[in-house]
Amino acid sequence: MGRSRFALAALAIGLLAGCGGEQPDTGEQPGGGATGAPWHDEVTSATANGTVGAGAPCPLPVTFELADGWRAEEIKTADPDDEVAAAVAEALTRRGGTTARCEVDGRAVASGFLRVWTADDADAPARQTLEAFVAAEGKATDPQYRQTRVGDLDVVEASWLSHRELLDEDIREWALAVRVGEATVLLEASSTSFGDPLDLLPAYRLARGTLTATP
Numbered sequence: 001m002g003r004s005r006f007a008l009a010a011l012a013i014g015l016l017a018g019c020g021g022e023q024p025d026t027g028e029q030p031g032g033g034a035t036g037a038p039w040h041d042e043v044t045s046a047t048a049n050g051t052v053g054a055g056a057p058c059p060l061p062v063t064f065e066l067a068d069g070w071r072a073e074e075i076k077t078a079d080p081d082d083e084v085a086a087a088v089a090e091a092l093t094r095r096g097g098t099t100a101r102c103e104v105d106g107r108a109v110a111s112g113f114l115r116v117w118t119a120d121d122a123d124a125p126a127r128q129t130l131e132a133f134v135a136a137e138g139k140a141t142d143p144q145y146r147q148t149r150v151g152d153l154d155v156v157e158a159s160w161l162s163h164r165e166l167l168d169e170d171i172r173e174w175a176l177a178v179r180v181g182e183a184t185v186l187l188e189a190s191s192t193s194f195g196d197p198l199d200l201l202p203a204y205r206l207a208r209g210t211l212t213a214t215p
Contacts, residue, residue, distance in 0.1 A: 096136030111195020
């Protein structure tokens with residue numbers, strides 16, 4: 001139970017950016033070397049030091065390489081007998097028809113997290129799932145999408161502006177969605193309330209570039 005509370009507390013730090021209610025523009029952009037906002041493809045991948053997804057600590061439908069200095073931890077279900085923990089878990093680990101499964105904490109070397117979510121509807125298309133995830137952000141603005149290819153996987157990426165209530169500013173965030181077997185998986189890059197979101201991109205680029213279906 002203590003580990004569950006710790007994971008939920010870490011989630012809360014990253015989710016302080018705020019929420020609201022605009023629907024995203026679903027204009028599509030092709031994948032490829034896009035310099036600058038919103039994709040920043042000029043940012044290179046981090047150095048790998050491990051793998052996430054194939055077994056402990058986070059068994060997932062996908063596998064990707066873990067950046068040096070980042071630590072993965074499974075997001076476990078809260079004790080249903082603890083009403084407070086269950087309510088916090090519902091608020092922090094459910095979003096737009098998805099459930100958080102794994103958190104990769106980069107705060108030792110960067111300013112945020114990577115989180116892996118799976119769609120509650122096993123048949124949900126990747127694009128539809130990603131659009132619902134972005135819309136659930138609330139105050140998300142300037143959403144942009146593109147289709148990319150990673151190995152033998154078709155990947156849909158999104159980038160949008162998220163409003164930080166504490167600093168009253170908009171910051172750029174990124175996520176991707178992919179269909180793997182009978183599951184739809186999302187990978188999100190989320191900065192802390194005072195961090196620079198660009199600090200997360202090397203780890204996100206590494207994860208995206210090494211994304212494969214778990215055997």
